[in-house]
Amino acid sequence: MTNVSSAADTSAGPVSTGPAVRVGGNPFRFFLRLRLGDIIAIAPFIIFALLFLLIPTLGLVVGAFQDPQGNFTLQNVMDLATPQIAASFWISIRVSVTSAVLGAAIGLAIALAIIRGKLPSGIRSAVMTFSGVASQFAGIPLSFAFLATLGRLGLVTVLLKFAGFDLYKSGFNLLSFWGLTITYLYFQIPLMILIIAPAIDGLKKEWGEAAATLGATNGQFWRYIGLPVLWPNLLGTLSLLFANAFGAIATAYALTGSSLNIVPILLYAQIRGDVLHNPGLGAALALGMIVITALANIVYLVIRTRAERWLK
Amino acid sequence: MAEEFLRIDKLVKAFGGNQVVKGVDLSFNKGEFVSLLGPSGCGKTTILRMIAGFERPDSGRILVEGKDISGLAPNQRKIGMVFQAYALFPNMNVADNIGFGLKIAGMPKPQREARTEEMLQLIGLSGYGKRYPFELSGGQQQRVALARALAPSPRMLLLDEPLSALDAKIRVSLREQIRQIQRELGITTVFVTHDQEEALSISDRIVVLNTGNVEQFGQPFEIYNRPQTRFVATFVGTLNTLNATVADAGAKTVTLGGTTVTIPALPASARNGEAVALTMRPEAVSLANGATRDIVLDGKVAEVSFLGSVIRLKVDLGDNAVNLDTFNDQRTPPPAHGAPVRIGIASSDVLVLER
Amino acid sequence: MKPAKLWSWLIFAFGAAYFIVPLLATFEFSLRIRREGYTFDAYTSVFSDGRFQASFSYSLIVGVCAILAGLLIVVPAAYYVRLRAPHLRPIIEFITLLPLVIPAIILVFGYIRMYNTSSPLPLLGTNLGTDILLTLAYVALALPYMYRAVDTGLRTIDVQTLTEAANILGANQATIIAKVIFPNIIVAVLSGAFLTLAIVIGEFTIASLLNRQVFGVYMQNVGANRAFEPAALAVISFVITWGAMGMIQLLARFAPKTARRD
Numbered sequence: 068m069t070n071v072s073s074a075a076d077t078s079a080g081p082v083s084t085g086p087a088v089r090v091g092g093n094p095f096r097f098f099l100r101l102r103l104g105d106i107i108a109i110a111p112f113i114i115f116a117l118l119f120l121l122i123p124t125l126g127l128v129v130g131a132f133q134d135p136q137g138n139f140t141l142q143n144v145m146d147l148a149t150p151q152i153a154a155s156f157w158i159s160i161r162v163s164v165t166s167a168v169l170g171a172a173i174g175l176a177i178a179l180a181i182i183r184g185k186l187p188s189g190i191r192s193a194v195m196t197f198s199g200v201a202s203q204f205a206g207i208p209l210s211f212a213f214l215a216t217l218g219r220l221g222l223v224t225v226l227l228k229f230a231g232f233d234l235y236k237s238g239f240n241l242l243s244f245w246g247l248t249i250t251y252l253y254f255q256i257p258l259m260i261l262i263i264a265p266a267i268d269g270l271k272k273e274w275g276e277a278a279a280t281l282g283a284t285n286g287q288f289w290r291y292i293g294l295p296v297l298w299p300n301l302l303g304t305l306s307l308l309f310a311n312a313f314g315a316i317a318t319a320y321a322l323t324g325s326s327l328n329i330v331p332i333l334l335y336a337q338i339r340g341d342v343l344h345n346p347g348l349g350a351a352l353a354l355g356m357i358v359i360t361a362l363a364n365i366v367y368l369v370i371r372t373r374a375e376r377w378l379k
Numbered sequence: 380m381a382e383e384f385l386r387i388d389k390l391v392k393a394f395g396g397n398q399v400v401k402g403v404d405l406s407f408n409k410g411e412f413v414s415l416l417g418p419s420g421c422g423k424t425t426i427l428r429m430i431a432g433f434e435r436p437d438s439g440r441i442l443v444e445g446k447d448i449s450g451l452a453p454n455q456r457k458i459g460m461v462f463q464a465y466a467l468f469p470n471m472n473v474a475d476n477i478g479f480g481l482k483i484a485g486m487p488k489p490q491r492e493a494r495t496e497e498m499l500q501l502i503g504l505s506g507y508g509k510r511y512p513f514e515l516s517g518g519q520q521q522r523v524a525l526a527r528a529l530a531p532s533p534r535m536l537l538l539d540e541p542l543s544a545l546d547a548k549i550r551v552s553l554r555e556q557i558r559q560i561q562r563e564l565g566i567t568t569v570f571v572t573h574d575q576e577e578a579l580s581i582s583d584r585i586v587v588l589n590t591g592n593v594e595q596f597g598q599p600f601e602i603y604n605r606p607q608t609r610f611v612a613t614f615v616g617t618l619n620t621l622n623a624t625v626a627d628a629g630a631k632t633v634t635l636g637g638t639t640v641t642i643p644a645l646p647a648s649a650r651n652g653e654a655v656a657l658t659m660r661p662e663a664v665s666l667a668n669g670a671t672r673d674i675v676l677d678g679k680v681a682e683v684s685f686l687g688s689v690i691r692l693k694v695d696l697g698d699n700a701v702n703l704d705t706f707n708d709q710r711t712p713p714p715a716h717g718a719p720v721r722i723g724i725a726s727s728d729v730l731v732l733e734r
Numbered sequence: 735m736k737p738a739k740l741w742s743w744l745i746f747a748f749g750a751a752y753f754i755v756p757l758l759a760t761f762e763f764s765l766r767i768r769r770e771g772y773t774f775d776a777y778t779s780v781f782s783d784g785r786f787q788a789s790f791s792y793s794l795i796v797g798v799c800a801i802l803a804g805l806l807i808v809v810p811a812a813y814y815v816r817l818r819a820p821h822l823r824p825i826i827e828f829i830t831l832l833p834l835v836i837p838a839i840i841l842v843f844g845y846i847r848m849y850n851t852s853s854p855l856p857l858l859g860t861n862l863g864t865d866i867l868l869t870l871a872y873v874a875l876a877l878p879y880m881y882r883a884v885d886t887g888l889r890t891i892d893v894q895t896l897t898e899a900a901n902i903l904g905a906n907q908a909t910i911i912a913k914v915i916f917p918n919i920i921v922a923v924l925s926g927a928f929l930t931l932a933i934v935i936g937e938f939t940i941a942s943l944l945n946r947q948v949f950g951v952y953m954q955n956v957g958a959n960r961a962f963e964p965a966a967l968a969v970i971s972f973v974i975t976w977g978a979m980g981m982i983q984l985l986a987r988f989a990p991k992t993a994r995r996d
């Protein structure tokens with residue numbers, strides 16, 4: 068699980084990304100002490116979470132193991148192993164991993180440049196503000212923007228052709244793996260910048276100076292101290308970016324129609340009843356998506372708890 | 380006799396037109412423990428950071444063993460540094476923190492571990508190697524920071540207010556430990572502090588700084604007993620001031636509280652009838668019960684502070700007031716508040732500060 | 735020092751190019767509708783389209799309803815977690831973060847199965863029910879941001895002291911929340927509200943699967959049938975997002991600068 072809270076609750080030292088599941092006090096004692104006022108205050112939240120987050124999701128998980136009569140079956144999950152569905156999982160994972168890794172790397176580079184690169188201070192706040200906007204500029208309009216930029220009639224395509232380079236003849240296609248990845252980066256990079264900036268602020272200036280007096284070069288500082296300290300944050304953000312791309316559908320749908328069969332588009336078509344005509348298979352698709360996003364987060368949690376004993 | 384190790388030559392540094400180091404000249408000997416002492420903002424840290432290489436001087440030179448180090452980057456200077464906020468690497472345990480400089484220098488692992496263990500023993504933390512910084516107290520962290528700085532055997536050690544984040548008790552014990560380790564290793568050390576007691580207690584010599592200038596450079600004994608400027612006299616230790624009038628400049632006599640006394644320290648430039656400030660330390664003033672002193676004055680006890688081995692009395696002399704220290708004596712309770720007392724001062728203990 | 739600074743500039747320039755070029759290209763594209771030269775006709779065409787006005791105002795209404803419903807759900811919970819049950823915090827925070835990892839398409843798929851006409855709670859059976867479901871779905875999407883904004887607002891004020899003061903003055907809990915806590919966190923809440931609006935206004939997946947004619951669905955329609963109007967819509971969307979986020983920046987200046995307590 069990943070925590071966008073970093074921006075809000077940065078304290079000194081490394082920023083915590085992810086919910087530290089602390090066991091504090093005895094929850095039962097608390098429930099015994101509940102007063103009516105408490106229940107009224109928390110009830111709407113709990114009921115909402117149950118009815119509109121937890122139960123619908125769990126219902127899908129259960130549905131993936133039921134046949135139309137409601138009996139237990141593994142058929143739906145096994146049906147996922149068709150070449151078409153496997154291929155769409157594969158392309159979804161590739162797009163999500165690539166856009167998450169590139170987004171994280173480029174976002175980190177930009178964040179480092181504006182925070183530690185001795186650029187004028189106005190640039191930092193301008194970039195942060197813009198990142199806030201761009202990270203929310205996704206979905207349908209984003210696909211329009213990239214069609215107008217890198218589509219067959221897009222400005223960049225036209226200008227390149229004018230300069231003697233035919234982008235599309237060279238093998239590029241916006242409605243492809245790389246096209247989608249480049250488009251996703253438009254919200255992945257800003258998201259990375261927004262989340263990692265407070266963590267970079269948490270790197271103390273004295274760590275760099277102490278490393279220097281001990282003979283370390285700038286590169287050695289980043290290798291032994293800077294990146295390891297940022298590592299839990301990087302990993303957490305990476306899994307958030309992955310989930311962000313993996314579940315995204317609007318951009319891809321408006322961009323490619325159904326020519327690029329990523330899993331969400333397949334599921335979308337399934338829900339609309341356009342193809343497959345099998346409700347159990349739809350639930351299995353959903354289960355597949357849930358499992359993959361959950362795995363990404365579990366991998367993050369495991370690495371984090373194993374490798375980062377120094378985190379308080 | 381003493382061998383010069385570090386030389387600072389007409390060092391000047393300004394931040395955005397505001398000169399914070401104004402032509403500082405200093406020369407430190409090999410193996411010496413020197414404190415830079417001064418109020419906050421007087422430029423101590425800036426001087427230290429120029430020695431370490433983090434700030435570039437506007438003009439002037441810094442020479443180590445006769446060689447100008449201005450061209451060297453901080454990581455080439457072989458100068459260890461300890462920071463106020465410890466600055467331990469949070470992702471490394473104690474042993475890895477201490478061994479970091481050795482690893483960077485390419486020392487093989489077995490030697491590195493041996494050296495790390497040696498350093499852990501030096502700071503009295505053997506057995507703590509596997510702990511992470513957040514598992515240590517402030518004092519322990521600062522000792523690790525000291526060991527980390529010393530492990531690669533730097534040619535000089537810089538400490539920037541290393542004790543000011545610690546509790547009073549730990550501050551005293553750690554400063555003694557730092558001094559002891561420094562003596563053991565014989566490493567030339569520059570210690571920045573704004574705490575005059577700290578500087579007086581551990582330094583071979585003290586540089587008193589004020590607004591980017593060196594006010595005085597000397598041993599603690601000289602700094603305390605023979606301050607050369609009014610700033611040093613007031614900044615270091617407590618000082619009493621008595622207002623007097625010059626009676627006869629040639630004979631070095633002044634009038635004070637109706638009596639005329641000889642003040643050997645009266646400067647030759649004093650003119651008859653001029654107002655002068657006579658100053659002396661609290662311990663130079665005593666209760667003159669019967670004993671004969673050069674200067675004897677009558678007053679009333681205004682305040683009594685029991686400090687343990689010493690009792691500090693504030694005596695109201697009408698137009699003046701002085702603080703005086705007497706040793707605690709189990710058999711004699713101190714005078715009560717408001718009690719009339721007679722005080723005595725040896726005129727040879729009196730300093731005269733110009734303006 | 736020098737090469738590091740050069741690198742910073744290079745990286746910044748690269749980033750700036752990647753982010754600014756599509757905006758310029760989109761704007762340029764939106765002006766290309768007439769062969770004769772650049773005109774704003776694509777915008778005129780969009781603005782005069784009845785479906786644009788209808789879908790946009792529908793999205794706006796749903797957005798505002800989602801904000802209000804979200805506040806009703808989040809403010810009391812965040813307040814009580816801070817004041818009475820800090821040890822429940824990890825659980826509550828975990829729940830508020832779920833929408834970041836459960837994709838919207840999964841949520842809506844779950845809703846469709848759970849609230850269909852043959853279910854105990856057949857929200858999808860009526861138009862109003864579907865509208866309510868859409869609104870609550872948007873509350874779920876905005877939950878991480880809304881909760882965080884409110885929680886940050888609560889942290890900047892001294893909840894404990896204010897509550898005790900109000901208690902001593904004889905106010906009951908509801909009055910405390912309405913008259914004391916709420917005005918104090920209004921700035922933070924408004925930030926959360928504008929962020930919600932930015933998320934909701936262009937949303938496509940959920941609305942499309944619930945068959946609601948929201949602005950996002952309208953845009954998708956236009957995109958499938960027109961050439962230049964989509965670019966104009968993208969520019970309009972970007973301006974709206976910028977406006978909503980700009981409001982947040984503006985609000986941040988008015989945020990109470992009270993010391994943080996935790």
Ligand SMILES: Nc1ncnc2c1ncn2[C@@H]1O[C@H](COP(=O)(O)OP(=O)(O)O)[C@@H](O)[C@H]1O
Nearest residue numbers: 394395399417418419420421422423424425426
């Ligand atoms: N990087 C800097 N930029 C601008 N002014 C600075 C900088 N570093 C220090 N100063 C100023 O220089 C003066 C001396 O600072 P410093 O050497 O840190 O003092 P000290 O360590 O004696 O307290 C202070 O007025 C401080 O504000």
Ligand SMILES: [Mg+2]
Nearest residue numbers: 420423424540
């Ligand atoms: Mg300082």
